[in-house]
Amino acid sequence: MRGRLGLFRLSGCDYAVPLDRLLRVVEKGRVDFLPLMPPKMAGMLIVDDEIVPVLASEALPGTRAEAGSQVDYQVLVATECGPMALPADTTVGIVAESRGRWKDACQKVRGFLPDIFCYNKSRFLVLNVDDFVMDLIRS
Amino acid sequence: MDEISRRLLFHIGPVGFCVDLNDLVEIREQVAEQVDFSRGDQQSFVAGALPFRRTMIPVVDLTDRLDLASEGLDTALVLGSREGNWALLVNRVVGFYPAAEMKDHPLPQLLQASGWRCFQQLALFDGTPFIRLDLAACYAGNPG
Numbered sequence: 001m002r003g004r005l006g007l008f009r010l011s012g013c014d015y016a017v018p019l020d021r022l023l024r025v026v027e028k029g030r031v032d033f034l035p036l037m038p039p040k041m042a043g044m045l046i047v048d049d050e051i052v053p054v055l056a057s058e059a060l061p062g063t064r065a066e067a068g069s070q071v072d073y074q075v076l077v078a079t080e081c082g083p084m085a086l087p088a089d090t091t092v093g094i095v096a097e098s099r100g101r102w103k104d105a106c107q108k109v110r111g112f113l114p115d116i117f118c119y120n121k122s123r124f125l126v127l128n129v130d131d132f133v134m135d136l137i138r139s
Numbered sequence: 140m141d142e143i144s145r146r147l148l149f150h151i152g153p154v155g156f157c158v159d160l161n162d163l164v165e166i167r168e169q170v171a172e173q174v175d176f177s178r179g180d181q182q183s184f185v186a187g188a189l190p191f192r193r194t195m196i197p198v199v200d201l202t203d204r205l206d207l208a209s210e211g212l213d214t215a216l217v218l219g220s221r222e223g224n225w226a227l228l229v230n231r232v233v234g235f236y237p238a239a240e241m242k243d244h245p246l247p248q249l250l251q252a253s254g255w256r257c258f259q260q261l262a263l264f265d266g267t268p269f270i271r272l273d274l275a276a277c278y279a280g281n282p283g
Contacts, residue, residue, distance in 0.1 A: 032268050035154055035205035036252040044250060046266055049242055053249035081248045136249060 005117060007092035007124055008075050011063040014092070016117050016124040023076040023083055025091055031074075040136055045074055045085050052076060054085040059136075061109045062125065079133040086127075095119055111135045146241065146262070148233035148269055149216065152207035155233070155269040157241070157262050162274055164217040164224055166232060167191070171213045174198050174228075185278075189215055189226045198226045199278045204255065218274060225278045236264060243271065 004019040024047075031043040031054050040059035045052040057069050074085035100119030108114055109125060111132030117124040145160040167173075167189070176187040178195070186200035196217065202209040212228040241262040260271040 033153060034250055034268075034270075035207060036254075036256065037250055038252055041250055044247070044261075044268060046263060046268060049263060049266075051244050051247055051250075051261055051263070051268065053247045079249075084249060133249070 004094055004096050005124070005126065006075065006094050007119070008073065008086070008088035009090045009092060010057060010060055010071065010086075010088050011069075013060065013062040013064075014122045014124040015060065015086070015088075016126045017075065017077050017086070017129065018126070019094060021077045021079075021127075021129045022094075023078055025088075026074045026076060026085070028072055029074050029085070038136070038139075040139065042087070045076075047076065047083075050083070052083045052085050055087060055136075057087045060086070061112070077127070077129055079129050081133055081137070084133065092122075100124075144238050145235050146238050147216070147235055148264065149214075149229045150231045150233065151201060151205070151212070151229050154205070154207060155267060156229075156272050157264075157269040158216070158218070158272050158274060159238075160235060162218050164219050165191075167215040167217060167226070169213055170215040170226075170228075174215075183278075186228065191217060191224060191226070196224045196226055197278065198228060200228045201257065201277060202228075204257070218278075220274065220278065222278075227277065238262075240264060241269070 005016040006022040007016050029045045033043050040056050042054045042056040045054050071087040073088040075088050076083050076085050100117050102115040103118050105116045113126040117126050146157045148157045174187040174189050178188040179186050185197040187198045188195040189198045211230050214229050215226040217226050241264045244261050257273050257276040258270045262269045262271050
């Protein structure tokens with residue numbers, strides 16, 4: 001049982017994060033550049049006087065987002081390494097997992113659950129936040 | 140006035156940086172014509188030499204190592220170190236501000252790159268991040 005999920009879209013792909021990891025959604029946040037960043041990061045966002053690393057759009061699997069592309073939203077999630085912002089074009093909302101169904105993913109994607117959440121005719125890749133972040137750090 | 144409690148904010152390219160005021164010896168503007176780039180030393184990342192108080196001091200240009208544009212570096216921050224004075228080329232000085240008005244943060248793990256690093260901390264000032272330069276990593280008088 002995973003409870004509720006926060007759903008968002010980026011460049012035609014659908015993603016979900018468990019609600020217990022969702023901190024907040026920031027609209028049109030200013031992303032500041034930092035030299036020597038790891039290649040999968042886009043910069044940093046300042047939220048409530050805290051520094052939040054921002055994931056590059058192209059680092060999410062399946063997107064057709066190009067490097068440096070602008071997004072309207074940042075979805076902030078809690079990770080073992082502190083908060084992290086995920087890029088999003090739109091937010092879909094928060095849904096109880098009982099409102100959708102789980103389907104075995106044909107292809108395992110590193111950092112994501114092996115099942116896809118199907119809701120309202122869309123298929124959401126569900127982020128396994130800690131695995132995803134560990135992959136980022138190792139890479 | 141207690142100099143330790145103030146910091147100099149400046150920009151290299153689009154990026155904001157800060158150093159403690161007690162590391163600063165002098166600010167020289169319009170230095171592009173004065174730097175002797177033939178005296179550069181790639182191994183120690185010294186771009187050239189600048190005449191300063193009847194001697195020549197090493198000039199460090201961080202843009203290559205930080206992957207930033209190198210246009211418009213016309214201001215030199217003359218900084219003190221154990222090895223003597225050296226100069227850091229920057230684009231623009233923002234000003235001097237009390238350190239108490241800044242909030243320091245360690246660099247988040249997700250933003251840490253492997254390899255050479257000249258900063259481990261960021262300072263937030265008025266909602267804007269400034270990199271706290273580790274001056275010893277930028278110029279130690281020997282290859283970095």
